[in-house]
Amino acid sequence: MFQVMRIGENRIDVNFAGKLDSSEMRTGIEQLAQQSEGIAHGRMLYRVGEFKMPTLGAMAVEVSQIPQLFKVARRFDRMAVVADKEWVRKVSEVEGALIPGLTIKAFGSQQTAEAEAWLQH
Numbered sequence: 650m651f652q653v654m655r656i657g658e659n660r661i662d663v664n665f666a667g668k669l670d671s672s673e674m675r676t677g678i679e680q681l682a683q684q685s686e687g688i689a690h691g692r693m694l695y696r697v698g699e700f701k702m703p704t705l706g707a708m709a710v711e712v713s714q715i716p717q718l719f720k721v722a723r724r725f726d727r728m729a730v731v732a733d734k735e736w737v738r739k740v741s742e743v744e745g746a747l748i749p750g751l752t753i754k755a756f757g758s759q760q761t762a763e764a765e766a767w768l769q770h
Contacts, residue, residue: 650698651677655684659691660768661725666698671706678714682721691725692768695741696761697732722748729764730755 651673652664661684669677685691703711711718730741730753738755745753756764 651680653677653680653684656694659688661685661688661691661693663693663695664698665696666700668701669703669707671704671710674703674707674710675714678710678717682717685721685724688724691727693725693728694764694768695728695730697730697734697737700732700734700737719748722751725751727751727768727770728753729768731758731761731764732756733758 650664650666651669654662654664656662661681663681665677728741728745728751730738732738732741732755738757741753741755745751754764754767756767
């Protein structure tokens with residue numbers, strides 16, 4: 650599942666869980682691009698549920714969409730990642746260090762309120 654919802658003029662919420670195939674990955678990236686259209690200095694809450702590695706086809710789609718993903722990332726200043734798995738949180742924060750202008754902070758699944766508060770600053 651890859652669900653994207655626009656919450657207000659500068660906020661996107663993304664819910665990700667399960668195992669994505671190439672079709673779901675392509676649709677999710679398209680939704681993210683469409684829903685974030687017109688956002689500047691945005692905030693994103695990215696919830697990662699039970700995570701399974703995507704299929705090779707899904708990873709190929711993601712790699713092919715890197716230019717689009719960087720374009721989307723430039724629309725955001727902050728991203729809060731909420732996930733149970735420690736390695737997902739660590740990888741998220743490393744990605745944030747690699748994307749200029751985007752600060753990513755990771756939170757445990759019981760810390761959604763803290764993630765929401767951090768996004769407001």
